[in-house]
Amino acid sequence: MARVTTHERMLIGGELVVSESGLWDDSINPATEEVIGRVPSATAEDVARAAAAAEAAWPAWSAMPVSERAEQLREFGRRLLARAEEILHVEVADTGNTITPMRGDVRMAVESLNYYAGLAHEVKGETFPATPDKIHFTLREPYGVVARIVPFNHPLMFAVARTAAALASGNAVIVKPPETSPLSAMVLADIARDALPAGIFNIITGPGRTAGDALVRHPAIKRIAFIGSTVTGRAIQRSAADAGVKHVTLELGGKNPMIVFPDADVDAVAKAAVGGMNFTWQGQSCGSTSRLLLHEDIHDAVVERVAARVADLRVGDPSRADTDMGPINSADQLRKVVGFIEDGRREGARLLAGGEPPAGAEFQRGFWVRPTVFADVRPQMRLWREEVFGPILSVGRWRSLEEAITLANSTEFGLTAAIWTNDIKNALNTAKRVRSGHIWINGFGSHYLGVPFGGMKNSGIGREEGIEELLSYTETKTINVIL
């Protein structure tokens, strides 16, 4: 396969540049293991250049009339849409995610730009009637330079949708794409260079432990926004604390329960359980409902239907419109998934579907595994406790409501949960007691623009996708006027 991007450059201070080290990191297509592009391997010096460019650029950006800044963000969105097809093909080849649902990613990114452009006038302060002879009020000011670190599952969408709020509130951003799927950022660099003032949108590529860590530690960057694993999130908190006093928000992993009551429709539940696993991105989704907690009265009926649906999923070339599941994103990630399958078997979980690579000559190269379902998964097993971030659904069973809640809350994570029942009391009582930040009742998976998303427990800090995210990129300054 030919290389999929024309530019192989980072974006620093409005210029497309290589790393001062002269080093590169290859990116491969996970369906074929072919090298399809490369990105500069940034050093701490590159990060310092980006931070200096951003630091120089944000005061004028933040001083611009709000409507003008908002219009520039909308224009950025229009330019992204004009190249949506190109981005789509790069992203599918570089991530392995299937093409049909990936068509939504650029649109989602642009909707987010438009949403925060519209909200930009809401970055405002308050007045306080604290004393009769003074006026007390607050202003909201941007942090200045914001670092945004992005995971591999939706690189372009996160790089744009999750910087829109920071930009709308007057900050300059430095984006760090994931090392295994960095190529859409090369197209993004080209678009952002032309759409936004120099230094407002910067892109630094390279490994997390070097480029990412240098960003986290840079003294000019007080605001760090991270999406990725809990382990990395904790490492970032440590590094940030070593380097200074920083505002870190974290969108991390999940081991999300889908709790099903006996009155739920078994066919609808089976369909939702498979949909909630996001097999279209190989289960590599933070919000995947990867623990299916079934009441014992409907357990067998649902399990049988889920196994049949999963066995029917078409695994193959992610660029084909009729493919249901593509390859795992990287060799490391595949090793991790296979390790979970081995541990599941060893610990006595019952394999119902998948568990091995698909058969056929086209799967000789690439990172393949069939979508997998294990039943009889119990709380002491690794499959119950740890996030796979891969295509493995674990099924457990319960008898009483207390047991269901205890099981749901029995991991370190608390990102999402789904509850399936027609009984409003059971639905709301359960929703109140499950320690997850985002809950669907009789639904799964969807994010709704403007509705906060984020995790409790070790799944994160902060909420994104609503006005709280916008304000999180500002600091409050209080002014007291003595009359």
Ligand code: NAD
């Ligand atoms: P990861 O934590 O391995 O990497 C994420 C990013 O962090 C990458 O860009 C990486 O280069 C960078 N990084 C790694 N080490 C770093 C360090 N020491 N300092 C600074 N940056 C560093 O995650 P991943 O494997 O790319 O993504 C999968 C994880 O992301 C899963 O746990 C998933 O649940 C989570 N995720 C969460 C959400 C959410 O909204 N909560 C959304 C998507 C993915």
